[in-house]
Amino acid sequence: MPLALNHLDTGGDGVPLVVIHGLLGSADNWRSHLKQWQAERRVIAVDLRNHGRSPHAPGMAYADQAADVLALLDRLEIPRAHLLGHSMGGKVAISLARLAPDRVASLIVADIAPQAYGHGHDSVFAALRRVREGRPASRGEADALMAEHVDERATRLFLATNLVRGEDGALALRIGLDEIEADYPAIMAPPAGEGAYQGPTLVVRGARSAYVTDAMLPALREVLPRAELETLDAGHWLHAERPEAFQAAVNGFLARQAG
Structure with a gap:
């Protein structure tokens, strides 16, 4: 059964932007970005299971985490949303986009590829x-x-x-x-779902990060064939290191979408 996730909600009209943090992060980490984005649209930042103020439960599989976020959208009566996920949250977002593409208006993936990674924590x-x-x-x-x-x-x-x-x-x-x-191995695993997400996609990576290298791009485009690529002069926490550049990349992409 999906968990009832804690979340921050700026309120507002239109298709909302749902922000999903990375491993050991939380919705609170995105408050400064929410303040900027809320002028243009409704923004919802979630605490994933076992993070922030959300419930603790066994299992970190991406299908389960995507189901948690989908249940939150249902609870908030949101039929479609733009998804933004960083690192582990990017894999959750990709999973949701593959499993329920009709609920995703567009996808923004911050410094992660849809593949398995080695242990490093x-x-x-x-x-x-x-x-x-x-x-x-x-x-x-x-x-x-x-x-x-x-x-x-x-x-x-x-x-x-x-x-x-x-x-x-x-x-x-x-x-x-x-x-x-x-369940750390599940976090290092590829996203859930099969095939490609065919919707509009932005991948923002850090030039000083090893999470999305040029060698990974062919496999990335098999899963995200419509991906636009933006590279920032930053490491893995690019949204914290280069907040203005990150916001500009996200804002420019969202401005090109219908909702």
Whole structure:
């Protein structure tokens, strides 16, 4: 049964833009973008299962995550939407577009390809487990615990967005870390569904990211044959590193769509 996802909704008319975050992200990460986009259209940012304020449940398969988002569209009485997904969220968006293309007005995929990837989050999971075990009283203490496993401060700051103050006063994780780790292979797998999504598509990639290389483009176009490609001078978190350029790419693409 699909989960009832938490979401942020700007309200407004027309075909909405639904924003889907990546692994260990949340709808909150997109608030600054929502403020910009809401002037033009209704924008909905979701918390995927085991992320943000959404329920925790076993299983991270893309068919299940796409069903969660589709159930949210049904609950909000949205017949069609533009989908924007970053990283893991991009695979969720591709899955939904393949499984229910009639519900997708257009597709925007940020720095991910519709293929399997190798494992690469062991240190991140170790850092989060260390925080959970250490029960830090402050964000400074949490950062020090994470630094035992993750050197990059920018990554630690991103992970810290998953911390909340518990009833005992200690900082705790709001994500379903055990559920995410247990089905991590499903996250690294290709999107769900078969065949190609034939609707209008934009793929935005980072020039300093290895997630969408030139070598991946032929296989990408088999799944997304109408994909326009935009390359930004950024890494994997291109929407955070180059927010204005990212917004311009998204806005330009959406302006060319009918809804």
